[in-house]
Amino acid sequence: MWWFASPRIAFGEDALEFLESLEGKFFVVTDSNLVKSGVVEKAVKHLRGEIEIFDGVEPDPSFEIVEEAVAVARTFQPDYVVGIGGGSSLDVAKGVRIIYENPHLNPEEISPWTDVEEKGVKLILIPTASGSGSEASNAIVLTKKDEDRKIASVHPRIMADYAIVDPEMVKDLPERVAVFTGLDALSHAIDAYVSAWKNDFTDGICIQACKLLFTYLPRACKDRSDREAVERVHNAATLAGLAIGSSQAGLSHSLGHSIGGVLHIPHGFACGICLPYTTKYYSRFALEYYEELAYHLGIQAKKEEAVDELVKKIKTLLADLNVPDNLKGIFKEYGIGEEEFYDNLKRLVYNASTDNTVLTLADIPSEEDFEKLFIHAFEGKDVDF
Amino acid sequence: MPKFFSQEWIEKFVEAVNANEEYANAAKDWEGDFLFVVEPDEELEKPMYAYIDLYHGKAREGYVVEDPSQVNAAFEFRGKFSNWKKLLAGEIDPIKGLVTRKFTLKGNMAMVMRYAKAAKLLVECTKQVETEF
Numbered sequence: 001m002w003w004f005a006s007p008r009i010a011f012g013e014d015a016l017e018f019l020e021s022l023e024g025k026f027f028v029v030t031d032s033n034l035v036k037s038g039v040v041e042k043a044v045k046h047l048r049g050e051i052e053i054f055d056g057v058e059p060d061p062s063f064e065i066v067e068e069a070v071a072v073a074r075t076f077q078p079d080y081v082v083g084i085g086g087g088s089s090l091d092v093a094k095g096v097r098i099i100y101e102n103p104h105l106n107p108e109e110i111s112p113w114t115d116v117e118e119k120g121v122k123l124i125l126i127p128t129a130s131g132s133g134s135e136a137s138n139a140i141v142l143t144k145k146d147e148d149r150k151i152a153s154v155h156p157r158i159m160a161d162y163a164i165v166d167p168e169m170v171k172d173l174p175e176r177v178a179v180f181t182g183l184d185a186l187s188h189a190i191d192a193y194v195s196a197w198k199n200d201f202t203d204g205i206c207i208q209a210c211k212l213l214f215t216y217l218p219r220a221c222k223d224r225s226d227r228e229a230v231e232r233v234h235n236a237a238t239l240a241g242l243a244i245g246s247s248q249a250g251l252s253h254s255l256g257h258s259i260g261g262v263l264h265i266p267h268g269f270a271c272g273i274c275l276p277y278t279t280k281y282y283s284r285f286a287l288e289y290y291e292e293l294a295y296h297l298g299i300q301a302k303k304e305e306a307v308d309e310l311v312k313k314i315k316t317l318l319a320d321l322n323v324p325d326n327l328k329g330i331f332k333e334y335g336i337g338e339e340e341f342y343d344n345l346k347r348l349v350y351n352a353s354t355d356n357t358v359l360t361l362a363d364i365p366s367e368e369d370f371e372k373l374f375i376h377a378f379e380g381k382d383v384d385f
Numbered sequence: 386m387p388k389f390f391s392q393e394w395i396e397k398f399v400e401a402v403n404a405n406e407e408y409a410n411a412a413k414d415w416e417g418d419f420l421f422v423v424e425p426d427e428e429l430e431k432p433m434y435a436y437i438d439l440y441h442g443k444a445r446e447g448y449v450v451e452d453p454s455q456v457n458a459a460f461e462f463r464g465k466f467s468n469w470k471k472l473l474a475g476e477i478d479p480i481k482g483l484v485t486r487k488f489t490l491k492g493n494m495a496m497v498m499r500y501a502k503a504a505k506l507l508v509e510c511t512k513q514v515e516t517e518f
């Protein structure tokens with residue numbers, strides 16, 4: 001037995017208008033930049049009722065920020081928790097709803113099998129980036145600050161009641177953010193397609209998300225006024241989110257979470273740049289699935305050649321998006337040198353090899369293989385081991 | 386072949402855990418003992434209990450428990466006999482088994498969420514013990 005779950009999704013132009021059909025007290029969870037830039041107002045103006053805005057969400061949000069927001073929610077007593085933002089604000093909003101309804105639960109204790117109470121508070125998630133898919137998944141990722149570690153968990157009560165996927169919310173996304181969030185979405189779609197938990201309910205979704213991203217992501221990144229491309233990429237990110245909710249993220253995320261936790265580069269870059277390497281490596285366990293996925297993306301080659309073509313296709317996409325196809329290149333952009341990478345390699349390997357995403361791999365790579373993967377991805381060497 | 390949850394079976398399980406380097410590394414800072422519970426169903430009349438002490442990547446000891454009120458383990462993992470059989474046969478994924486409530490796990494979940502890989506490897510060690518049901 002397994003599950004596929006989804007929020008009710010309002011998508012496309014004017015999806016925000018759906019909010020006008022709801023009434024009550026709305027507790028908005030977001031970050032201060034989105035408030036300042038006016039993005040939050042685009043959604044809030046459709047809310048009918050009393051509104052309280054918590055704008056304290058930080059990048060790589062911590063367990064503590066969830067508790068801070070819950071404390072504010074307690075005095076406000078909302079009917080709805082509304083997450084507006086990229087993955088960070090949406091994840092915090094998810095945490096807020098579940099902890100608000102379960103005051104004695106420590107957010108670190110949320111495991112997939114934790115018993116929780118449902119007290120009727122509804123969760124609405126409105127993404128302002130096209131990437132994390134958090135609006136459509138039952139996953140939450142929070143950072144344990146003192147351990148430099150991201151901890152991912154899933155729980156049915158983490159799933160939103162409503163996801164509002166309106167391209168208006170991402171129209172003014174800076175190009176660079178559009179690039180790395182889009183790469184996150186692609187990593188979800190590919191990881192979920194080859195996961196040990198892949199299933200009939202997510203396979204088609206993954207294929208469609210990949211098709212949309214390969215076709216529209218470069219266009220959407222280059223020109224935010226390209227309405228078709230922006231909307232299709234926005235849909236793709238939500239689709240990929242639905243897929244990981246049931247099939248889970250995989251190896252690109254084991255590496256990606258580890259890199260994000262230790263070296264703090266954007267999550268989508270960390271996962272997306274690792275994808276060519278994790279794809280080649282993991283094809284030893286999931287050759288047939290990669291071959292199938294490659295076929296649906298128009299690749300005629302078979303077996304290992306199909307994998308190589310798929311790797312090439314991902315690298316071409318990275319090049320089209322002006323993203324280096326190796327970690328060394330991206331680290332340089334964030335002031336992280338070779339020495340810092342190698343100094344942290346041991347920790348990167350350990351954190352990746354014990355990341356919760358390894359649980360849904362067909363086989364857990366050895367630490368030795370993780371180390372090689374990091375080095376190959378760093379140096380930009382083809383995986384040949 | 387040792388009978389499931391007999392003293393001999395538990396010792397073989399402890400051996401399998403201690404021979405597993407991957408487990409040793411993933412659980413290198415783990416401190417916490419386990420009570421495993423097999424709940425009765427059509428095929429099993431009385432519950433069965435086993436205690437395993439896990440510490441820093443090793444299983445220090447393990448034994449059959451007659452009266453569970455005599456042990457105070459930090460974690461308790463329980464499920465029906467038929468589900469244990471499926472788990473050992475690899476027919477139930479341990480995490481899916483927990484999510485779908487075929488098994489329950491009690492204890493400090495913040496700890497478990499940090500050591501999920503170790504927990505999975507621990508369950509996999511049961512598969513390495515040749516078992517008579």
Ligand SMILES: [Fe+2]
Nearest residue numbers: 132184188271
């Ligand atoms: Fe991701």
